[in-house]
Amino acid sequence: MTTSFPVNRALEIIGGKWRPQVYCTLQDGPLRFSDIQRAIPDVSRKVLTDQLRELEQLGMVRRVDYSTEKHLHVEYSLTEDALGLQPAMNALCSWGECHDNQ
Amino acid sequence: MTTSFPVNRALEIIGGKWRPQVYCTLQDGPLRFSDIQRAIPDVSRKVLTDQLRELEQLGMVRRVDYSTEKHLHVEYSLTEDALGLQPAMNALCSWGECHDNQ
Numbered sequence: 001m002t003t004s005f006p007v008n009r010a011l012e013i014i015g016g017k018w019r020p021q022v023y024c025t026l027q028d029g030p031l032r033f034s035d036i037q038r039a040i041p042d043v044s045r046k047v048l049t050d051q052l053r054e055l056e057q058l059g060m061v062r063r064v065d066y067s068t069e070k071h072l073h074v075e076y077s078l079t080e081d082a083l084g085l086q087p088a089m090n091a092l093c094s095w096g097e098c099h100d101n102q
Numbered sequence: 103m104t105t106s107f108p109v110n111r112a113l114e115i116i117g118g119k120w121r122p123q124v125y126c127t128l129q130d131g132p133l134r135f136s137d138i139q140r141a142i143p144d145v146s147r148k149v150l151t152d153q154l155r156e157l158e159q160l161g162m163v164r165r166v167d168y169s170t171e172k173h174l175h176v177e178y179s180l181t182e183d184a185l186g187l188q189p190a191m192n193a194l195c196s197w198g199e200c201h202d203n204q
Binding site: 005006007008009010011013015017020021023024081084085087088089091092093094095096097098099100 | 107108109110111112113115117119122123125126183186187189190191193194195196197198199200201
């Protein structure tokens, strides 16, 4: 992080094309990769993989592997830290919904 | 605007390096150009001029010219539309302040 302005620090973490959509998709609870991909139109497998990895490295997303020998089962969820952004994300979402035509 | 996701629409308008700082500087009421520039470290005259013009075109900033023949006096303020983003900006600010070390 290079900026000292708090809003910019938040936006560096949660801004960009895909991260807000990944965030909002995970707001209701843990999901598997295929569920997230289904919820986000147009995201490719590679891009979503990269985004989830970056968000994990930033401490925003937790990846838990429940796989057994027979079944691959990985779930992604928001961390406590990430959940602290919910008021901001909800407010941005409400405002964006009211500005559909601009 | 090309995106259909509400959070992204909001971030396209208020994201970037300087816009959050211009926004927060104007939150407490109208200011003159020189006041805004003083409040934002490192912003150049040209960049701030461009940012204010863009925000004005987006309907976020109002520019009122009170100049007389003798005195140049222009004030900038947030529009009603822009003030609707205050909950989001305050929440982003609080979160960013708690993540100073990342």
